[in-house]
Amino acid sequence: MAQELPVRVERKLAAILAADVAGYSRLMHHDEEATHAKLAAVLTDAVTPAISAHGGRVVKNTGDGFLADFPSAVEAVRSALQFQNRIKELTSTDAKDERIALRVGINVGDVIVEPHDIFGDGVNIAARLESIAEPGGICISAAAYEHIQGKIAAGFIDMGELSLKNIDRPVRTYAVVPHELATATAGTRSWPNSILSPLSIVVLPLANLSGDPDQDYFVDGVTESLTTDLSRIRGSLVVARNTAFSYKGKSIDIRQVGRELTVRYVLEGSVQRGGNRFRVNVQLVDAQTGNHLWAERFDKPLADLLDMQDEIVSRLANTLNAQLIAAEAERAARSLHPTALDLYFQGMARWNKRWTLENMVQARDFFERALKLDPDHVEALVGIASIDMSIAGFLLSDNVDEHFVVAERALVKASLAPHYPPAHAFLGCLQLCTNRAAQGIAECEYALTLNPNLADAHAFIGVGKIHLGRAAEAEADINEAFRLSPRDEGAHRWMCWIGFGKFVLGADDDAVVWLRRGLKANPNYPIGHFQLAAALALIGKLDEARVAAKEGLALDPSFTIRRMKNNAFSDDPMFRAAGKRSIQGMRLAGLPEG
Known part of the structure; x- marks a missing residue:
């Protein structure tokens, strides 16, 4: 009996275009029939003619969007530019919050072909690129960009290598914009229409799940206090309370919030009261991809609400600082053109892993590279000083005095920067390690007037008391550091x-x-x-x-x-x-x- 040959899977190399309507659920909720009619008109008058004119075909419709393929990446992008421009014309008289706007993602890949569908990584990447595009915008992969550069009358903005949901490897991504809007060329890391601050974040109003409106004041208080504390993280851009509270009680799309407020991160959560206890849940979300980066839950007895609020806020602020730095370090490691802040984040990530001389030297290299780009970068100055001080204080070198001198020079310069508490805290630590403990404690206390939640400063004060012969008092100060930041990277030292x-x-x-x-x-x-x-x-x-x-x-x-x-x-x-x-x-x- 002849052996049956395996069924051949049909594949082809194609340019894949994925598109959907930005805010479709909100538009349908507001007016189903009008939204349906507008979308049908847009597809008939703008999308279908453009796809046909450039040799593409609609593979399938997805309710609020569609999937199309093209034999050419150039034609796929030209088609998208054509129908996006036509849609803007068709909707120009509509109210802004009632307009139909498509997000488009384009990728080139080898796909599996069936009569009414296509499958594969190439399709998935196109869909993920669509999800991060601006409303009315186009995002393309590096694979597509390689085929079209120099052949399209448009600008391209390099968005860097992005981690896309359910895609194992980072994907270098470009935004396609008309020439007049292209404020950057390939090789930069700017976003279209908005430049994201690395530590840009919005604290959305925590939801009150207690079923008791009288607890709203406590829930809102946690939100406001957390906004204030996160603002103390140097280099952070925290959306103001009034803007954040405009989302209160609304069903939201995290990625849409990120685009509307031009932030990288969203902190959201809820508060629930049950009997004599409160439960607070919070999660940090990447606003570009929608991925959850970190979550925390607090279960506390119902005693003094204000004290509990202070503890939750201080612990969250300290933990989030570390989480944001870790997330940014991962992002920065994929950058071909790191900024001083990118290099600082990478140095901190290395610094937090292993307290060995080899690791400290590697971290120091990142900080030194940051200072070459920005000689007055305060965080990098403190980073270098911390390493020299640790090498000396933990006896990792025979040249202790030399390391202390270099560290003090950097910390004195850094402490001149207004309102940067870590510079004062680490200067205080250096002083207590160089037989100036009383002076060091005073410097750490000053740091705490700038930021009462600076856990390291409390721990340093405890060490200072050991150096002054007051070791019996030290544990209380170091325990305060634990209270403020129980999962701190430095907890082992404490x-x-x-x-x-x-x-x-x-x-x-x-x-x-x-x-x-x-x-x-x-x-x-x-x-x-x-x-x-x-x-x-x-x-x-x-x-x-x-x-x-x-x-x-x-x-x-x-x-x-x-x-x-x-x-x-x-x-x-x-x-x-x-x-x-x-x-x-x-x-x-x-x-x-x-």
Whole structure:
């Protein structure tokens, strides 16, 4: 019996055009019959003639849009420009909020062909490009752009490499605009009609799901306070409260909000009261793709509403700061033309991963490149200073004094920038590490007058008190940092600092507990391993101490006890006595003398 041949799948290379009506659900809700009639007229008078004239065919209609294919990318774009211009003419007399406007995405790809449909990645990418196009606009992929550049009477604005929903790889995207509107050429990262600030965000009014209108004041208060706190993030553009509240109670499309307000991120959520508890849910959404980037839930007893509001806002602001930086670092890594801010984000992402000398050097390189583009970039100045200060403070180098001098020079310059609290907080940290603890605490307290929710400043104050011989007070200050930012990237350091405070007080068993907590949170912290080794050795757990010592040396092979002896950091008798005990324990654990 002859073997049956497999059924051949028909494929072809095509230019795929996906289009839909912007705000279709809103238009239908407002007036179904009028919207239906207008869309039919647009398709008959503008779309169908343009597609036919350029050799395309409508593969299928999708209710509020359609899918078409063309044998040529040039003809697909020319067709889209033709019908978009015609639609503008046809709708010019309509009220702005009643106009039919199409969004169009075009891609070139190898697709599977069936009689009444086409399938494949090429189709999916076209559909995703359509979803991020401006109403009345056209977005095309780099694959399409390669075929049409120099052949179309239009401008092209490079939107960069974008992460599109359900598409594994970033897609380089261009907006097609008439020449008179093209304010940028290929190779820039501008958006048509709007330039997005990297940290642009709107806090939409949180929904009150409690069924109790009397709780509206609390819900609105959280929204307003969060808007204010996010505005403190330097470089952020936070949409004003009055504009954000215009969306209250409305059913919205996140991507439409992003386009209307020209923001990259949308924070939305709800508040619900049940019995004696409140639940607050929030999520951060990418306004370009609609992807959810992060979510958080707070369950709290109903006690003092205002205190609870303050805690929620402070925790959200600290967490969002880190989440936004992480998201922007990922975006910046795909940019062919990074700005100073892009490089800063990449440096921070590297800085947050591993507290080893190698990683710090890599992070520093990003900050230095940012400063070459912008010598007065305050965030990059603080970033470089933080690295030098950490290399010295965590004994990752023999040249401690040199690193402290370089760090202080950068921080003094950065602290001259008005209203940038981290510059003052890190300057304070440097001062307390260079035997000026009282001065350092005062500098951190000043940072907190600028931003009361700056968690690092509270933790630094705790460290300063250890350096002043007031270790018993340190835990309360560091716990305040945890309260404000419980999932902070620096939480492992804070735990280890509490551990060292316990060690200074002679509570070695407690010190071991806290040091282990810190290293569990982030094991890539060499000085934490060395201090744990010392504490374990002094309570007689020599085998465990030697293991801790080896783990620390795996991260920092250059560490020696000599570094500890040469850098006391404080003249306080209690602190210096703890330093001598630490050296004794490190010797017992087998760390090299140097």
